[in-house]
Amino acid sequence: MTFMGEKIIGIIGGGQLGRMMIQECSRLDLYFVVLDPAPGCPAAGLADDHIVADFHDEKAIKALSERSDLLTYEFEHIDADTLSELARQGARIYPHPWNLQVIKNKLEQKNRLSEEGIPVPEYTEVKDGDDLRTAAERFGFPFMLKSCRGGYDGQGNFRVDSSEEIDEAFSELDGGERLLMAERFVPYEKEISAQICRRPGGENRIYPLAENVHEKSILIKTRAPAEISAPARKKVHKLTRDIAEFFETVGIFCIEMFVIEGENEKPRVLINEIAPRPHNSGHHTIESCHTSQFENHIRAILDVPLGSTELISPAAMNNLLGQNPRGKTEIAGLEEALAVDKARVHIYGKKTAYRRRKMGHLTARGANAAAAMEKAKKASQKIDIYGKEE
């Protein structure tokens, strides 16, 4: 007989991902302490305790580690050096801090994947204006310009459509001051997300592949299962497992990929980005799968058996983004959205709303992904989230 419960899990970051970890796992005899600088952060109300501190506050991170049986994080832009040091001293921190060191720098991420023979879009480092012009010549237009560090939810990505935009892109992303990289634009057919969850010993499960739609580099919606051919799925699964093995992943990783399929052609799959944590494109798993990405993440870091990732029902997820103006959050139309049967609304409890901020999402189940998408669209159109000017 084993005793897994009554463990205290420290989460660095108290946003919606931390919140959903708690919502999904409080029933497993687990307790949660979050570290986040915002007193009213989404996870604060549900956590057993909240250390109000900056993500780079070494002392606070150590205090969190001392209070917790193990640590995880819901956010990449934290102090990876402190985590590495704590891990060296014996703290259980998952995913491994060295994964974070590699992944939080997009250039380093691509370098390491390439070394492992994992296919990524063609890319090059951009230290200055000369590098940028060379890249533009090499890749043609459009191409992608990206910050190597710190970008998320579309911040830090710029699609350069013509030579006129080169200077704007460079200054927008603080080129010259911050390290940038350029990438060949992939005229992909589908962007696929693969969530893989892996225990320390190697046991792993892949979730049903999901298909994403972005707008201005922010995820807008996801459908599951993805509509791709069996050979493409096989390739995606192999790459996903290869990446998890390379990182010796513990917990959930989301791997975003471009899939290009043509008639009489072998499918092509290129890795776009890796997130070493539960990911927006896996939120549907709360409703669509036997075990959500959040629960399996926590099971994996505890090193206990993973739950089934089998699909219960096709589903579609729509993000609920903030609108203008900025201010104290107001949510209109929630009641109308609840009237759409079989749509489940998730509001993150963020106190301040602003344009394009992720304020919530909703998931609809359906007999197939197309029906679920219709329902999710209908429900999400009812909701408006914006700030009340004060």
Add this chain to the structure above:
Amino acid sequence: MTFMGEKIIGIIGGGQLGRMMIQECSRLDLYFVVLDPAPGCPAAGLADDHIVADFHDEKAIKALSERSDLLTYEFEHIDADTLSELARQGARIYPHPWNLQVIKNKLEQKNRLSEEGIPVPEYTEVKDGDDLRTAAERFGFPFMLKSCRGGYDGQGNFRVDSSEEIDEAFSELDGGERLLMAERFVPYEKEISAQICRRPGGENRIYPLAENVHEKSILIKTRAPAEISAPARKKVHKLTRDIAEFFETVGIFCIEMFVIEGENEKPRVLINEIAPRPHNSGHHTIESCHTSQFENHIRAILDVPLGSTELISPAAMNNLLGQNPRGKTEIAGLEEALAVDKARVHIYGKKTAYRRRKMGHLTARGANAAAAMEKAKKASQKIDIYGKEE
């Protein structure tokens, strides 16, 4: 456009039912304050605030009402007079306090149902030993002896199997001091639970009927859907709606019924008990239905559209009861239970375990109810919960 969110809901009682209300509804832009005498009660860690006070502390209940947009309760044995008074003063309290006044006294409950022409097992009041002997003569053996007030989870019920047990039953239930009632034993075939959820205007939804197994008057397991004939189902639905209409139910009610079916006979349905709240026999709805009983309860008291109660998957629920000795809770075998695919474990976080205390439950999904029952049994046999002697 309406604004339903950011409401504060006060819950009297911070046990597992309050806890699951929060687990299921924190994503709906709602905030929760619980009132419970135990500092470490199950709902405390997840609630936004906790008023530590007795269920009969009038001042504390008023304070809870002042801090909340509306009140509900997860427990019948509370101060119904104070709630009635607050409701008269305009507080929004659901279910209606007058429902509670009727239901918390089993004799009064049966009297009112009978008046409405709703079939119940034959019963009679037992004020003293003479009443009891008269009842025994009238009903024969076995018959049921019950406390009219305060009993739950099998406390307060005694099945009297022979004349030798009459005195024991009477003294066990404090006969003469507490009001008792005797009931004719119904040799029922099935005990069915019907959960109905109703909004103030009358909109209502009935959950898939569930079938219960009790041991010594404690619910041990539930399967959904129940296996009953279409005519029996029709009768159950009609009685369920009649009862909800009589009480002008707001929120969820669970109606436990005895169903007797024979070949070439019309099905007989007798009402056993009513719970004016989410009920143990509806826990499976978290996994088996599009909207759980907890979410629909909260939607109903907010008077917003109810969610679909349609079955996603057949399911079976097993309670996890405490074992000897009494003491600080220890949970063994949780990890082994998680290894049973598609079983979802719910631990309530009660700090003290003792024999037959409800410490958690688990729900398994399956292709049919029988397969789900197999899985739930297998998983629940892995878990032992008991107290660590100190």
